[in-house]
Amino acid sequence: MKKKTTIYDIAKELNVTVSTVSRALSGFPAISDTTRKAVVDMARKLNYSPNKLASALKSGKTHIIGVIVPSVQAHFFASIIHCIEDGLKDSGYRVIIYQSNESVENEINGVKTLLEAQVDGIMASLSLETQDVSHFAEIVKQNKPLILFDRVNADLKVPTITLDDFRAGYIATQHLIDSGYRKIAFVTTVHQIKIFNDRLEGYKAALADNGLPLIEEHIIFGGLSIKDGRFGAGKLMRGRNKPDAIIAGDDFTAVGVIKKLKEIDETPPEIGVIGFANEAFSAYITPNLSTIDQHAPQIGKACAKMFLKMINQQNPYSGMEHIVLDPTVVERESTNKKAL
Amino acid sequence: MKKKTTIYDIAKELNVTVSTVSRALSGFPAISDTTRKAVVDMARKLNYSPNKLASALKSGKTHIIGVIVPSVQAHFFASIIHCIEDGLKDSGYRVIIYQSNESVENEINGVKTLLEAQVDGIMASLSLETQDVSHFAEIVKQNKPLILFDRVNADLKVPTITLDDFRAGYIATQHLIDSGYRKIAFVTTVHQIKIFNDRLEGYKAALADNGLPLIEEHIIFGGLSIKDGRFGAGKLMRGRNKPDAIIAGDDFTAVGVIKKLKEIDETPPEIGVIGFANEAFSAYITPNLSTIDQHAPQIGKACAKMFLKMINQQNPYSGMEHIVLDPTVVERESTNKKAL
């Protein structure tokens, strides 16, 4: 293992001191151009690569920020991450990703690992399991920026970036009503996550506003997956109070719902189906899935912007904001009752 | 910014030295149980969190490994990363992800950033643009493990984990022939990436072995995306030598091909279509897309295993292996000519 070039090696070659080298390399103003050029040239010649660890240890800044998401496999989160990276790269911040896989245990580990790695800040979207959020407290205590997005928790007094999920539930329901459906069911998760509750409340409000009854059996609490979608749809369609439309907790669940409906020959839009998230595949399944777009790019951009604001303040948590974005209906075949 | 607890704080409280604390915390054997317990308790009490940076700076090991992929949005790569994490977590290695977004420039930056972050090793799958791979040489020079997977390059003398892409092209073609198609076209990328060339060679070989002519206009060199798929299919179907089946460079491209075929009323399996990758959506589009499964989980697991082997050797590059996995045909509706 040949040992790496350090600023000492450069200093020795040039008969200057390490501080000169350090300053020359980091663009310190009071350095003569000749010295700077000599240093830079020698650095290249010796194939020097800075040890960020040492620099970070000294300065206390790693310029790395950690992002904790349930999973990168959901297009929604992948897209947010992409936009965070994009919004941050000009400021020299790098993103490292930690997946919780919807488990609190992993999430706790994530916070720990990222903090040990001395990240300059953390952005997170909670796992489905997460109820207690005390593992995030340490980040705030260290006075490092913490931003919660999409799946948030009000117990943490930190900035948040969310979609108006009440409205998401409301417009999904209203869209179905406008399309001519009347007996609308909802397949969602049992987990007590704010966004899912909000959507449910939006659903209830839309029903009420349209003078439609709220039928308890029409709300199925289970998981969110293709399998859960099949299960939920099966249960609903076997019930004595069959719905004529189903809102699925996310697009994956919607795929399961559609599968089941096709099997029992009630292919959408005969029974209307709408999901949440606007996953990449949603436009390509048959029938095309209507869904609620959650504007991942805006969320990502807002996260980046808010982080930069926080990191540049003495106290990151002063002037804390809660940004709420508006969801949009994406109309496709699965709710197009008129086409029948 | 309240300052963090260090081992010095623990040492002071307990009237021992930092070395004792360090040893107690890192499970050094020659420490009395009472001391160890006292240290551990005090660490908890003071809410101590180790500074991995300092430890890494001293020991030269960060226990972080960098993974460079074109994009995490492709299910194939997301799945590989997941399995790498899984295979590595018991050994205490963490994974950080860097996306090249198919650009060499980003890829070069990725290597630089990861090296500066002092990762213990790098795994990478090349961007479509990458021809010259000299930016990876520095990793090898530092004697750190470098593993290439899927999109590899023979210029780098490093271990690789790939699919038998010649065979992938061959079995895709053979499957179409077996299904009754005879005039088989191929929509692929212009980029000179080994795996795509290999698939093309496999395609040619399968045609030859079955006594079918190779028609130059049947090979479309473009990009890989839904848009490129539409374009490629359009070009093929307008040609004077219309194919009766199309092999698409990946599943996204296949989606585009299918879209175009539907528009001109030649919906598969009338014209057969097969993709590569077995993306999550492939089973849900209509018609369901036949595809070549590339066994991402095995690739990920193999990467993890190989890394552990390399890191535990004096010279990581001794006994270098090239692991080649076998692809599998996933038969679905889009090639089911018999169903017509």
Next chain:
DNA sequence: GTGAAAGCGCTAACAT
């Protein structure tokens, strides 16, 4: 079993 002390590579006062 525990202590003392020398760094890992870099930055940033404080000099000159």
Next chain:
DNA sequence: ATGTTAGCGCTTTCAC
């Protein structure tokens, strides 16, 4: 404009 020097928090020989 450049040099000197003291750490950042931890690990690790070498003593005792």
